[in-house]
Amino acid sequence: MADLGTTYLGIRIANPVVVAASGLVSNINGVEKAARAGAGAITLKSLFEEQIEAEVAAAESSLPPGANSEAAEYLRGMGLHAGANDYLALIRGAKQAVGVPVVASVNCAAGPWWTEFANQIESAGADALELNIGFVPLDGSESAEKIEDRVVSIVRDVRAATRLPLAVKLGPDWTNLNHLAPRLVEAGARALVLFNRFYRLDVDLDAMKLKAGPTRAGAEDYHETLRWIGMLDGRLRDAELVAGNGVRDAETALRLVASGASAVQVCSLVYEKGYDAIGGLARAMSARLDALGLKDLRSLRGRLSRRMSEKPEAWGRAQYVQALTGIS
DSSP states (O other), X not given: OOBOOEEETTEEESSSXXXXXXXXXXXXXXXXXXXXXTOSEEEOOOEEHHHHHHHHHHHHHTSOTTOOHHHHHHHHXXXXXXXXXXXXXXXXXXXXXXXXXXXXXXXXXXXXXXXXXXXXXXXXTOSEEEEEOOOOOOOTTOOHHHHHHHHHHHHHHHHHHOOSOEEEEEOSOOSOHHHHHHHHHHHTOSEXXXXXXXXXXXXXXXXXXEEEOOOSOOTTTTHHHHHHHHHHTXXXXXXXEEEXXXXXXXXXXXXXXXXXXXXXXXXXHHHHHOTHHHHHHHHHHHHHHHXXXXXXXXXXXXXXXXXXXXXGGGHHHHHHHHHHXXXX
């Protein structure tokens, strides 16, 4: 069987199948199931800013009218630590329970939360930290440049707060990832995870209110990830590209590897088929490499990326032209 060994955030892992941050790994039982099933690494369910804010608000609401600022700051600190305690316990328990790398994840929109817990997460024993950066800009006066500067600043601040390897998980809606991605690496990112799948929004006309849209990725959702991993491969100094969103089978996973991914994150597949799908995916990837006559994953990685193309300047448009005209 072909060797699936690779790296994730600079850490050697037995195979490239990484469980994405989700409810699947929100407790020790789920973490153990994922590891037994054959995950190369596990990203714990994200600690959300809203969880912390709720704890802080509860602490501050207990203050009597006219309380001094020192008391407010003390209770704010209590709220911050209470909000993180369960998550830190999950990290410690996961590290004791499994032998694969355990990556913590923080999902914030603003404020000091990105850095508040970086050292605590490191002290709890996490092998790395994923910054799950996702916010919808609502201010029409905020330029694309300003939004990108905010994201880069988050990475730089967290990099200063911890020695842990940092992954940055992004959504797909950026003006030019070829510009943003190198800035994130320069700020301290060790890997970029492309792409985050944000919750979709929908409307219920009968009830005349908003409702949640589809929450799970489909089999066709990997194409934008493939495009940008293929575009970025070779452009980021010593940083890895990790594919997420729509990895449902070995063929898709290996297409992403051929475009430059060093690992793939899975979530919807496991929700639908159970934890055993993790090992099944890894075994199918190895078998497919055998069928291709490749002895290991490294032999495939990046072979079909833009940097390997005979016409790299046309890589981003070639598929469009071919699809419409038949010109190759």
